[in-house]
Amino acid sequence: MPSDSFQTSTSHSTATAISTDQKDFSDGNPLCIDELPTPSLVLDLDLFEANLQKMSQDSKNSSIQLRPHAKTHKCPEIAKRQIEAGAIGLCTSTIYEAEVLANSGIHGLLITCEMIGLDKAKRLINLTRNQPDTLSVIDDHSHANFLNDIAIKEGVRLNVLIDIDPFGRRTGTTPGDQAFNLAESIMKLPGLNLQGIHSYSGASSHVVGFTERKAHSEKVMEGPIESFLRMKKAGMPVEILSGGSTGTYNIDPFLSEMTELQVGSYIFMDVDYQIIGGKNGPVYDDFKPSLTILTTVMSKQHSDIATVDAGIKGFATDREVGPEIKNLTGIKYQFGGDEHGILHLEKPSQEIKLGDRLEFIVPHCDPTVNLYDYLFCRRGEMIVDSWPISGRGHR
Secondary structure (H helix, E strand, O other): OOOOOHHHHHOOHHHHHHHHHHOOHHHOOOEEHHHOOOOEEEEEHHHHHHHHHHHHHHHHHOOOEEOOEOOOOOOHHHHHHHHHOOOOOEEEOOHHHHHHHHHOOOOOEEEOOOOOOHHHHHHHHHHHHHOOOOEEEEOOHHHHHHHHHHHHHHOOOEEEEEEEOOOOOOOOEOOOHHHHHHHHHHHOOOOEEEEEEEOOOHHHHOOOOHHHHHHHHHHHOHHHHHHHHHHHHOOOOOOEEEEOOHHHOOOHHHOOOOOEEOOOHHHOOOHHHHOOOEOOEOOOOOOOOOEEEEEEEEEOOOOOEEEEOOOOOOOOOOOOOOOEEOOOOOEEEEEOOOOOEEEEEOOOOOOOOOOOEEEEEOOOHHHHHOOOOEEEEEEOOEEEEEEEOOOOOOO
16 A cells, blocks of 8 residues: 655654554544554454354354464454354463463363473463363373372362374374373373363475365374274263364364364465465465555665565564565565565566555464564554454463
């Protein structure tokens, strides 16, 4: 969205940088998007709500439950909307994310990373005491014994899932005998309540090509599914098989025994997901990119280069793909430092001028969101709300 002039696009910068974070939108008075400081994290509510409803409807059609992953947004307001759309709860990666959501009244929390260490264990105990349906994961006998001892001492029974590694060698016990033996051990520990299996194949979610992605997920999930069935046959009270991702949302519901999906990125989407290909074509467009970074052209001293005010501290840099400019073509983004992004104006579809406001689709939504304090929510060209990203960082 180019500005009419440099003066117009910068006239609000100092005042807005102070006021927008503190603005109470309950007064019904929105802001023009040009009043935002840059860089800002912007959420298109129309696209976000369409993504939310599509996933909700697809899960109902597939008869599978949703427990979306809050690591994507770390935002209680979004979690509430996911619950309202039919989710049974939320997943989190950290105990802090879980605490933030619990304090906002969100139930059905599954912490998908092992709570190792005394600090995390005590916080898990406190969380479960306040919300008895909280779940966490275990992949080791010593960890099970550790949590059991603390749970008994504190008078709380912890609900646990066995974390089974389907492929990635990141966390999780091996499917088969190791997983079954761990389940047998947990069944003997009075402080733990075994409820099922957690098995997330992150490697499957970004396999390029729908057919190839489907084959990958089906193959790597064979072991966790067989382990789940074996535990059931042995009479263990396993009811949950939790996994899946946005990339396999239309694959994993049809795997035998899968009970819930941990989809996350579907609400926002990013460049990295767009390139994996969809069921009906080379571009993954099942869900639309609702999340952008609003930037300003801060320097234009060359005919073939412009500089925007969002660099390494504005976008996650963990992917090979970079930010993609929205609604413009013929421009390539390059990281230029902490606060600088270099635009190579190869064949720009419109002239780029000093002071222009440009939006970018992010390379990877989860860690990009973690860089910002607020989501600014838009309807058209107006900012109608701001949602705190309360669960960002580690505490």
